[in-house]
Amino acid sequence: MSLTPRRTCTLALTAILSLPFFAPIQSRSLFAQTVSGSSTVTGTVADPGGNMLDTATVLLKSDSSNFSRKANADSAGRFSISDVPAGLYTVSVSAPGFSIAVQQGVRIVANQPKNLTFSLSLGNFSQQVTVDAGGTTSIAAKLAPMDAPLDERSARTEVNTTFIQNYTAPTADFGELVALVPGTETTNSNGVGLGQSTTNFRGFIDGDYDIDFDGIPFYDTNTPSHHSWAFFPSQWIGGVDFDRSPGTASTIGPTPFGGSIHLLSKQMPSERNIRGGFSYGSFNTVLFDGSFNSGDFGGASKKSNLFVDVHHMSSDGYQTFNYQTRNAGSLKYQYRLSDKTVLTGFSGVIWLDANSPNLSSTRAQILALGDNYLLQNTDTTQANYYKYNHYHVPTDFEYVGVNSQLAHSWSLDFKPYTYNYDNSQYYAKQPKGGAPINPTVCGTPVKKISPCAVDKYNSYRKYGETLAVSQTSSHGIFRTGIWYEWAATNRHQIPSNPFTLKDDVLPNFSEKFWTNSYQPYGEYEWLATKKLSVTAGLKFAFYTMDLTQYADNGGKIGSTNPITGVPFTSVSNSVNYHSWLPSLDANYRIKPNWSVYGQGSTGSVVPPSSVYDVAGALVGTPPKPQTSTTYQTGTVLKLQRVTFDADFYHTRFQNGYSSSTDNDPNSALFGESIQYISPSSITLGGEFETSVALGHGLSLYLNGTRGKATYVGTLTAYSPSGTTNNPLAVKAPSGLWVAQAPSDTEAEGVTYQDKGWNVGIFNKRVGSKWEDNGAYHNQLRDDPYNVSNAYINYTIRGGSHFDQTKIRLSVNNLMNSHNITSVTPGGALVPATFTSGGLTYTNPFVGTTTSSPGYTGGVNLADNPNLLPGRSIILSVTFGFSPGR
Incomplete structure (x- = not known):
């Protein structure tokens, strides 16, 4: 019997809710005590x-x-x-x-x-004492919105529950929770939590680092990127541990390359509380949220605890007709089998619908139609009719965890899990030159005009487990374990007629593939002295992929074998990748409240499934996994009213393999895939953060980074896929900047926390960065930009029946800035003034973008800029009720 996503969710929820019924019946002798x-x-x-x-x-x-x-x-x-x-x-x-x-x-x-x-x-x-004994009594640390731990062995920042609940918008996704972390940039052009956000740090883009939830990695199967709008909304998250390094050998995940964002579920409170809230704000954003904390229950022993959250969010979005709707629910249950063993179950389900298109607006369209224009209108005869663009994305995520303290100082942590991503997307594909859809040719094999729309599907179901075993002795801590995961993926894209909703016979591509991930590891943390610990470890990353690609219209592999000329129905390939990943680090406590550390660590990224998206799926030698080597050193200091941490890092990337699509509608290669091998690169820099408790509830938070990420090799690019005779066969010299790596970032924040009030104002500045378009490196440079947010919260505390009742005001993009955050470069350049639609416009982008040699004379109207969404204000009222008070 096959398990559908709905059946899997039902079985997982049933298993979690059934846990207490299998608990041993308590002896009457307990009550006699x-x-x-x-x-x-x-x-x-x-x-x-x-x-x-x-x-x-x-x-x-x-x-x-x-x-x-x-x-x-x-x-x-x-x-x-x-x-x-x-x-x-x-x-x-x-x-x-x-x-x-x-x-x-x-x-x-x-x-x-x-x-x-x-x-x-x-x-x-x-x-107050003047020295932080062990770092646990620092007032500055307890009031800091985010902070580094004293025992860190790499550059880490911990984002706490107070920040998540008081200094982010109630609609925020997990990407926006880390936007203030040193060196990090998170952007979303449709508004906070109203679409897919992207997060970069130190020049690492999404797909170059791990994200996990309660220690379980999650990512796409075709490439290790993440969907912030379809997994883990902020209502499910209790904290974030952001490690800006490949970590130690015990850091599991498909991409321990640039770092890891560890999402943590909410803690289980001991007291019962019921909360119901309503939020309303800009862009007609509505959020209903309800949660139930059971507190400890289950007879005199009170071994059970349950947390449930459900919410509904809908919004028009900042961008035109970019509607978003999300319905979600999560459940977490804990049962203490004994003083040494805890059983945990978690289930989360999301039902997401959106009208996001698959392309973004050009500079010309934004100049003519406004900062919020997004290729969409209400004219059913046009390619940009918004109803031609829609997502339907149900997801679910479940695990059962066993944590046990065993004999002889051994401990066990075991989590079997499953999760599913099911994306049904339909989007209009604007013909060359932006011409309207012509029903007489829509769906025919007319190059560059067909397809008028794309029927897209991407679905995968995963099953896996994480196993960690450790043993503590007077000499140190030994850790070993394994992460294993199996996944099945089904993907296709079929040309379609949006007027009739009829798909073509042959798809652009269609494939199914199966992946296996294995990561066994071992490490030993040697307690050399009372102040010095040294950790050495080794991890083996092994990954297999078995692909079956079906005949298509030439969009990927074609319908005949390009060598024999024989028609085929499908082509199968198998490939495996492996990497040995060592790590070594040390932490030294100069004083109980002051530590220094050093680290050398390695990470890897496996090539995407698109490696086989070439004619006939014929790949002679698949590329090797991309690897990185990171060296870091840093310090953490926690005084009573001041915390400070800083680090310096050096990372070398190797063997990057990438592809991009030529989105220039005036290009002869419009819509074609550009395949290229990226040169090696080196990124180095320094980061710091500090928090100061000023007194009377006031605190100051600051962080800053300065870095440089440059290529040290050359690049060769080919387009279309698999060919060597084309105008994009170029070589890029070393010394150019890695795209999307800002030269610097800064964050400032002032908070007031006392007597139920949590008030804060924060500003994030992202420095200039270069943009690439496939083979064209450093094509143009983005100017720095700032975004400021303000928050006012009042929470009833003190043990009343209405404990945790809260009023919350969030203002994002306080200054209503519309700066460009990133650009996908296009083709031809334009002068300072231009004519469009019979009207003459002044080009405001001239002088705000610095061009590299060969890209001069202005900017390109075909560029696709991403802008900050306009100011948004959200007012929330949450009613809390504690029946047991």
Whole structure:
């Protein structure tokens, strides 16, 4: 029996919800341990920003007797005091660097558990220690929107829950959660979370780094890129650990090349809470969200915990007729089998619909029709009729995790998983020169006019597992494990008539392929001294691909064998790639609050499936995996009111294999694929970030980068695919910049966090960068741009029934800037003034883009620029209710 995506989701949800019914029945002796007529007092302790405090001490004193008990908060800021007799009590909470919080007249009723919530305020200077002992009491670190850990062995930034919940728009996707990280650039021309965002850092584009969720890698099968709008909205994410390096040997994923973005699901709170919210904002954006935290439940032992979130989002988008709709739901369940074993289940489902086209607007169209024009209108006779462009993308993601502490200091973490991506897309393909669709030729084999539309499908289902085993001793920590994944993919693109919705007989391409990924690894972290740890490891990355490509209209492989001339129905190929990836790093604690580190690490990227998109699928020698070697050194310092971290890096890329499409409608090669081998390149630079607690709830956050990414080899390009006799056969000299690598970035932020308020304003500046179009390197350069955002939040805290009720105002692109963020270069250049549609226009782009030699005299109206979306304002009201308060 085959498993459809819907059946798979149903089985996964059933398995997760069934977990508690297989738990062992509790012995009556557990209940006998509770003192008759007493109760248990539990609660949480947070700082002014809502972060849980693991350094708090709780003192409970009776108002009428000498009875008193003391407890310490755990790593999640939770505390528990059992066997408390009925009566009135005073409960006080203290933590280094914070003022003491007191609740008086707390009534304890026999056999009725009591839950309390504390939010501590910053203490006076006289109350605070001056040195961060172990980095855990730094006020600056606790109030920082993002920060580096003291034990890091590479350049890392941790984005915390407070930032996600208060300093991003409620519609944000995971790409926008990391937009402020040093060296990072995230853009989305349709508005925050309203389409597919792209994230680059240090010159690494999407597809050159890993993203995982709770340690499980996710990515496309044809190329290791990611879909930010179809997986893991911000409502599902509790934090982000951004590692800007290939990591250690135990860093798993298909592309441990440039770095890893580790997405973390939300923590499971111990108290029950129900939340329902509504958001409305610019571009007719509407968001409904509801969530349920069960808190700990399941008898006296309270071994179960459940979190459920569902939401609906719809928006017209900033760009014309770029409508977006998303319905999503997630469920996370935890069951403590014992003090040493925890079982976790997660399921997330998204149903996405959009009217995004497959092409972007040209400079000429934007100049004539406005910054938000996107090839779409309401004229059904035109190629840009918006209903010809639509996506329907259902996805699901499920895992079951077992984490267990075994005998002799061994530990086990095992996660089997499955996920699915199912993209049904239909889009108009604008004919050469932007001419209207002609129904009499639409769907016929007229070159450059047909197809008028494309019926596109891309679907894959994956099954895999991650296994990590470690053993801790007095000498160090040994880690070993394996990541394995199997995936089946079905893809096609068929020319279609948008007026009749009739597809052609032969597709542009059609293929099915199956992939296997294996990554066994081993590493040892040697605790050389109390201050020095050294980690060495080795990972073996092995990847197989079995492809079956079917006859097409010549868009990829054709319908006959180009050598024998014999017609074929399909062609099959098998290929495997492998890389040995060593790593070595060290961390030294100069002081408990000051560390330095050094790292040497390697990463790889496997070639895309498009390697075989050549005539007859005949590939003599497939390219090798692209590899990188990174060297980094850095430091992290955490004082009571200041945190600081900085790093310097050097990375060499090798053996890049790429392709692009000639999108110039005036080119003889319009629509053809350009295949090319990228030269090696070197990127080097420095990064820093700092956070300063100014006092009275005010904090300052700054980061900055300065880098250089240049080619050190030559490039040879050929077009169309597989040919050597064409005008694009060129060689690019070394010394040119790697495209999309900014020369510098800066971020500034000021926040206020106290008494339920979270207010912040942030600005990100991205420096100039060069743009390439396939073989044409450094064709033009983008100017620097800034984007500023502001946020005002007020949350009810303090243990009432309406705990976590919140009012939230988000303003993105505060200055309403319309700067260009990137450009896909086109063909011919234009003068400072030009005529279009009988009207004369002044070209505002002249003087704002610096051209390389051979690309002078202005800019190209056929360029496709991406611009910042206009200012957006979203107001949210979230009602929180805690029944147990």
